[in-house]
Structures are given as structure tokens and as C-alpha cells.
Amino acid sequence: MGNPTLRQITMLELIPRAPQKTYAKELKDKLSNRGYEIDERTIQRDLVALERTLPLRCDDRDKPYGWSWAEKGIGIQAPAMDPIEALTLSLAEQYLEPLMPTANYKRVRIFFDRANAVLKESSPKLINRWRDRVRVLPEMIRFKKPKLIEGIEDQLYRAAFEGLQIKALYRKRGETQSALRHIHPLGLVMKGSINYLICMMDEDAEHPRYMPIHRFEQVTILDEKVKEPKNFNLDEFVHTNNLSFEFSKDLYTFKALFDYTAAAHLVETPLNSTQAVKRQTDGRLLVTARMTDTLQFEQWLKSFGSDVEVLAPKKLRNKFKQLAKELSNQYK
Amino acid sequence: MGNPTLRQITMLELIPRAPQKTYAKELKDKLSNRGYEIDERTIQRDLVALERTLPLRCDDRDKPYGWSWAEKGIGIQAPAMDPIEALTLSLAEQYLEPLMPTANYKRVRIFFDRANAVLKESSPKLINRWRDRVRVLPEMIRFKKPKLIEGIEDQLYRAAFEGLQIKALYRKRGETQSALRHIHPLGLVMKGSINYLICMMDEDAEHPRYMPIHRFEQVTILDEKVKEPKNFNLDEFVHTNNLSFEFSKDLYTFKALFDYTAAAHLVETPLNSTQAVKRQTDGRLLVTARMTDTLQFEQWLKSFGSDVEVLAPKKLRNKFKQLAKELSNQYK
DNA sequence: AAGCTTGCGACATATTTTGTCGGATGAGAA
DNA sequence: TTCTCATCCGACAAAATATGTCGCAAGCTT
Numbered sequence: 001m002g003n004p005t006l007r008q009i010t011m012l013e014l015i016p017r018a019p020q021k022t023y024a025k026e027l028k029d030k031l032s033n034r035g036y037e038i039d040e041r042t043i044q045r046d047l048v049a050l051e052r053t054l055p056l057r058c059d060d061r062d063k064p065y066g067w068s069w070a071e072k073g074i075g076i077q078a079p080a081m082d083p084i085e086a087l088t089l090s091l092a093e094q095y096l097e098p099l100m101p102t103a104n105y106k107r108v109r110i111f112f113d114r115a116n117a118v119l120k121e122s123s124p125k126l127i128n129r130w131r132d133r134v135r136v137l138p139e140m141i142r143f144k145k146p147k148l149i150e151g152i153e154d155q156l157y158r159a160a161f162e163g164l165q166i167k168a169l170y171r172k173r174g175e176t177q178s179a180l181r182h183i184h185p186l187g188l189v190m191k192g193s194i195n196y197l198i199c200m201m202d203e204d205a206e207h208p209r210y211m212p213i214h215r216f217e218q219v220t221i222l223d224e225k226v227k228e229p230k231n232f233n234l235d236e237f238v239h240t241n242n243l244s245f246e247f248s249k250d251l252y253t254f255k256a257l258f259d260y261t262a263a264a265h266l267v268e269t270p271l272n273s274t275q276a277v278k279r280q281t282d283g284r285l286l287v288t289a290r291m292t293d294t295l296q297f298e299q300w301l302k303s304f305g306s307d308v309e310v311l312a313p314k315k316l317r318n319k320f321k322q323l324a325k326e327l328s329n330q331y332k
Numbered sequence: 333m334g335n336p337t338l339r340q341i342t343m344l345e346l347i348p349r350a351p352q353k354t355y356a357k358e359l360k361d362k363l364s365n366r367g368y369e370i371d372e373r374t375i376q377r378d379l380v381a382l383e384r385t386l387p388l389r390c391d392d393r394d395k396p397y398g399w400s401w402a403e404k405g406i407g408i409q410a411p412a413m414d415p416i417e418a419l420t421l422s423l424a425e426q427y428l429e430p431l432m433p434t435a436n437y438k439r440v441r442i443f444f445d446r447a448n449a450v451l452k453e454s455s456p457k458l459i460n461r462w463r464d465r466v467r468v469l470p471e472m473i474r475f476k477k478p479k480l481i482e483g484i485e486d487q488l489y490r491a492a493f494e495g496l497q498i499k500a501l502y503r504k505r506g507e508t509q510s511a512l513r514h515i516h517p518l519g520l521v522m523k524g525s526i527n528y529l530i531c532m533m534d535e536d537a538e539h540p541r542y543m544p545i546h547r548f549e550q551v552t553i554l555d556e557k558v559k560e561p562k563n564f565n566l567d568e569f570v571h572t573n574n575l576s577f578e579f580s581k582d583l584y585t586f587k588a589l590f591d592y593t594a595a596a597h598l599v600e601t602p603l604n605s606t607q608a609v610k611r612q613t614d615g616r617l618l619v620t621a622r623m624t625d626t627l628q629f630e631q632w633l634k635s636f637g638s639d640v641e642v643l644a645p646k647k648l649r650n651k652f653k654q655l656a657k658e659l660s661n662q663y664k
Numbered sequence: 665a666a667g668c669t670t671g672c673g674a675c676a677t678a679t680t681t682t683g684t685c686g687g688a689t690g691a692g693a694a
Numbered sequence: 695t696t697c698t699c700a701t702c703c704g705a706c707a708a709a710a711t712a713t714g715t716c717g718c719a720a721g722c723t724t
Contacts, residue, residue, distance in 0.1 A: 003381070003385070003680095004336070004337060004384075004680085004711090004712065004713095005336060005337045005340045005341075005381075006381070006382075006385050007338045009337075009341065009408055009410070009467070012410035012411075013408065013409065013410045013411070013412045014412070015410070015411055016381075016411055016412075016414060017411040017414065023672090024670080025670090025686095031669050038713085039520055039713065039714055039715085040670090041350040041671090041672085041714070041715085042712075042713060042714080044670090044671070044672075045535075045672095045713085049335070050337070050338075052562070053335075053338055054338075060671090062721095062722095062723070063669070063671070063720085063722080064670060064671085065670085065671080068411075069410070069411040074395075075409070075410045076341055076345065076346040076409070076410040077345065077348045077407070077409055077410075078341070078345045078347070078401070078407045078408040078409075079344075079348055079400075079401040079407050080345045082347070082348060082349065082352065083485070083493075084439065084490070085439050085440075085442075087445075087489065087493055088436045088439040088440055091432070091436055091522075092424070092432065092436070092440050094522075095427070095428055095431050095432055095522075096424055096427055096428065099427055100423070100424065100427055100430045103627060104420045104423055104424070107416065107420040108417075108420055108421060108424050110417075110490075111443060114570055116547075123494075126494065126495070129493075132519070132566060133492060133518065133519030133520065133530075133566055134492075134520045134521075134522075134566075135519070135521050135522070135566060135567070136519075136521075136522045136523075137521060137522065137575060138628075138630065139472065139524040140471065140472050140628060140631075141603070141626075141628050141629055141632045143597075143601035143602065143603060144601055144602050144604060144605065146600045146601055146603065154416075157416075157419065157583060158416070160465060160466075161415075161419060161458060161462055162458065163458070163461065168625070169617070173596070174384065175599075178568070180383075183565070186465065187376060187464070187465035187466060187471060188465065188466045188467075189466075189467050189468075190427075190466075190467070190468045190469065191468075191469040191471060192471040192601075192707085193601045194597070194600070194601060196627070198465075202352060210601070214600065234464060234465055234466075234467060235426060235467070238469065243469060251388055253414050254551045264505070264581065265475075265526070266475075267525060268505075268526070268544070268546065269475035269476055269477065269478055269524075270475065270476050271473070271474060271475060271526045271669080273476065287648050290650070294461040294473075294699080296472055296473050297473055299472075299569055299635035299636075300472065302349060302634055302635045302636070302637045303631035303632065303633045303634045304631075304634070305655045305658075305659075306655055306658035306659050306662060307664075309662050317482065317663070320659070320663055321663040323638055323659065324659035324660045324662070324663045325636045325655070325660070326637070326638035327638050327652070327655065327656035327659060327660075328636060328656045328657070328659075328660050329636075330641050331641075331649070331652055331653040331656045332658065334709095336680085336681065336682095336711090356702090357701095357703085370682085371682065371683055371684085372701090373682080373683070373684080373702090373703085374681075374682060374683080376701095376702070376703075377681085377682085377703095380703095390701095394689080394691090395689085395690075395700070395701050396700075396701060396702085397701085397702080649722070
């Protein structure tokens, strides 16, 4: 006879969360794989015994009975989260909630729930205090997330993860009708509130495309493996398709004068490690850094309005000259 | 005699992760609280038995022996993560890593490690594929995080969580020397790469301040409870101190013409639910929305350069007129 | 209706669990 | 040093439990 505790713990780890199920026989096999040669009867008894105290569910509508962990229950976790860990997770929650795709967020939610349960137990008063006392503020304006059809997200993820082809109803931008397409998912890119499926289409088996997942209206996963272009590289794709806003990987030396109050934070949170800052006699900050040529950087510069004067490179300074002209025309 | 399995599971949940420890006597008390009246001897025996198979550590340099879970081990988790859950966590990892304070990130890391372990086991080939095939792209430029002194972050968090006063060495912006201060932590605000401690100072017991935590050089937690101004409200503080960049909560009706390609995404990811978009005959998009007057919104508008023409409110249009003038002067 | 699977009660037995006791050990105080 | 105290740990016996086996019943399939 082996150690019943360890065997039962192992068994509990083998039981999936509802709505999935497992069966006595399955458990017997898996336990046997892990070195516990045990009678099926014993497993039945263990399950019934544990069910009395743990949030286990037994679906006895059919035989064999299907066993699972209650969907909402927190199950077992050892070592338990310590309060600091729990605090950190509850902070992570604040970061993730506005950013992450909703379907995914729901799935990590269970961890946050668990964290909050720990906090509640360790210091029920403090947890509310904490909620009142911590804020994660957005750095930039946040857009509404596009609406997604229930379940679509999950299916696209699964297809991308398992590398399976799909058939999907996809609505192009501006169009009101969706069309059936045969798609080979290659990857996923999340950017701000929009997530894209990177994929190959049957029509053009050479060039991958990206499709915002909120334009999918129906997805069926097929049994066939995805056909990939050889040497497909997601980073490369992202760059060449302007998804990451990078024009090139060439570095240039950036130089500009910033208003002190508008850019003082650059001293402590530099653009990158090549950045140098020097206060000028007129109070402005001369900032120098090696930068890659990205649209995001330009947008960031533009957001300073007249609180920045770009000095170098020439090309960028000219762009700003041009911008000045255009704005003058626009608001004349 | 009770059920040994359940009792042992409960006990395992009571054992902290290293470097924290617990002791036989402590476990006896806590188990007794949970309804397991058990001899101390039995606990010792259980611990030794479980140590053989689980990553438990026993520090036997002193008596009583200190028991803990191995720092790196994954312990027990039931129900086990299913692959989709694991996938989602590994995605959350990509979101959080660049955003979250480093000290915190290390603490949630254990969950990500666990997730990756699950993925490795369930489909070792697919996990690598997934890593190659999913990217979370930054929406805006990201600054380097300021350097923090080891342990400072943890202590400030703990003080803020437990509502305890601290003594700290704090270096003001621009100064090279830090000064000792007596501080009453009230809360925390995370914004982009900078995190702030919101607190009261002994010198001015009326007005809370915010202090970037990377300017703290040493922190000692005191035993005394924080004194708070009555009716302290973090959200209010954040607003009145321009941390959230909100000038006022008054809504105005915003109206502007956007270049189509630059702003097409607004159709699918609107600013808020009041937004209306209409395509003009010249191809531009007329966007209308009720907005609050925030600096962030203005910055976002400015980042469009000449791809936006602000129409209303007048005040905002005038700001842009002014901007056009200033830019013209600057780049003349 | 036969055959199969699965759940479950019963039962005897081997095994484990557990409280108790007493000795060993080591730290700190007198 | 010696004494005291807390703790660990081995031993032991009784009580409780765990386990394999068997047989029956229920429900499904063929």
C-alpha cells in the first residue's frame, strides 16, 4: 500500500475544472503512469470522500460518472499565496483589465479571484483600503474595445495555437456583408485595443496578411494543419507591414530642444540608454539619443506641440518645418 | 481520527514559501483553528513524510525546525492549469512585463513559470511555436524604467498596504543629497514607467503629496499607524494634482476633421460611446464626441500633426491656431 | 434477452495512523 | 559547570483506516 495522501493529491491535480470531466478509469490509468497502481474501486471511494469537503462535482447523469472541479471554486494551492504575492496579483489585475482581450481576461480572472480571496482572509479590512489606495493610470488616451462575437476569440486562439486551418466569415472594413474564407492562421498580434490574426489565404499563398479579429463573424476549425510559407518570421512580418510602426532598423542621431517642464521626466526615464540631456542657458533641455526611425517616435514628438524643437536629423527637422507650414495653412 | 489527506493538504497550504518559515507548533495552532485537533508529533511525522516527495525544505539548523516550500518549486495546484489557461497567462506575461514595476513582476513570475511548465508538458512543440507566433506590440513609445534600489519598492508597498508610517531617505528632483523624512503613506499610483507614493509629511499635515518611488533611497517601516487627513480620496487627489491629466470633469462637445487613413481606426475603436463619425465629401472624417478636457487628449490630437483639423470647441481650436503660430516661428 | 460497463455495499485483513511516553540533544540561564 | 526547558524522534500498541475482492443492481448496447 502506498501513501494515500500523495496519491490523492496527485489525483486532485488530474481532475480538470468544469466543464471538462474525467473518469475513474482515466484516473486509474494516469495514476498508474505516475506509479500508483491502485484499484478503480479505491478511486471511486477517494472521489466520494474528497467530494464531501472539496468543491468537486460529480456528473452522475451518465455512467461512467464525470468528475470535475467546480468552475468557480478555488481548489487547492500550496504553498498558498502570501499577502504580498496576492497584492501583486491584484495590481496586475489593474494593469491587465483595460489592456487584455476580454476572453483572455476572463481566464486569468480566476487567479485574481484567488488573490483577492487570500487578501480578504489575511486582512479583510486592509483589502478594501488597498482598493481605495492604489490606482494604475493610463499613460495615453484609451479607445473603446471593438465588440467581439462570443467565442470567436477563443477559437482563433486555439487555431493559431494548434496550427489548424479554419473556415471563417470575415467582414472587410467598410463592408456590411461578410464572406466565407479559407484561412491558415500563422500568429497573433495584439496592439492596443485591436488584435490581429496573422494568416495566409487560399487565394494568395505567398503573402501573409493581418486581419483584425473583431471583423470575424464565425469561425470553424478544420482538421488540417496550416500550410506555412517557409521561413515565416512574425517579427519581420510585423515590421514590413508597419504594424509595429518601424520604418527601418537604421539608427540615427536625434537631437532636440525640449521645454523644461514638459520634458523633465526624460532625465529619470530616458528614451534609451544612449540618451544624453543637457540643460541650456535658456532653460530648455537639449536631448540627444540614437533612435530608430519610427512613426511612434514622431507622434510622440508631435504631441509636444511647440514644447519641442527638433534639431537633427535634418530630415526630421524638415518634416516639422513642413508640419508648421501645413498647420499654418489649416488654421489661417 | 479525522481524514489525514485533507488535514495534510490543509497543512501544506499553511506552509509558506521560502525564505519564510513555519513551525510545528504554529501549524498545530492553525490546524486546530480549522478544526483539526491533532498532536504535534503527528505534524512532525507528516512533514517528514511529505518532505520525501514534495519540494519541502526543513531548516534544521535551529530548533524548532523551520519548514517551508522550496522557493522555486511549483508546489501543488489543483485543478491543474489547463493549456488554454496557461496560454492566456503566458500572454498576460507579455502584456505585463514591460509595464509592471520590476519588483512586482518578479512576484507574479511564479505564475507565469507555472503556466509555461504546463504548456511544456502538454505540448512541448507547440509552446515554442506559440512564442514565435504571438506578439504584444506597444501602442506608444516606451521609456526606460528608472532604477530602483533593491527592496525599497517592497517596503513602500508593505507600508502603504498595512497603513504604517515610515522613515525614509528621499532625494528631491535635481538634488544630489537625500534627506531623512518622516512619512505617512496613503496610497500608490502607477503611471507609465513611474510609480508614485501618495503620502502626508510631518511638516505639512494638511496636504498630501506624491513622491516618485525611485527617489527613495532607504525606507524603514515604523510601528505606528498612518495619520490620514479625513475624507481622503485618492481619485480626487489624482485629479487635483494633474496626475491623471484631467483638468476638469466638465464635458464639452469635440468636433474635428481627420485624415481618413490616419484616423480610420476610430470607426471601430471609438473614443467613447458618444462618438459619431461621418465621412465628408473631401474624404476626411468628421468626428464628434463628448469629451472631458484632458491633457492626454490634447497630446493625442497634436500627435496627428496636420492630419487633424480641430473645429470645436473654440477654445481648443484657438490652442491649435496658437500652436501653428508658435511652430512657424520656431522653424522659420 | 444477453452482454457489457459501471457503481456500490459488504467484508476481512493488512496497513496506517495516532497519542503517549521516554530518552537524546542542544540552547540558554543560573 | 549544571540545570532547565523546548524540541525532536524512536518505540509501541490500540484504534481507525485503506484496500482488494466479490457480488449484485442498474442502465446501456447489440
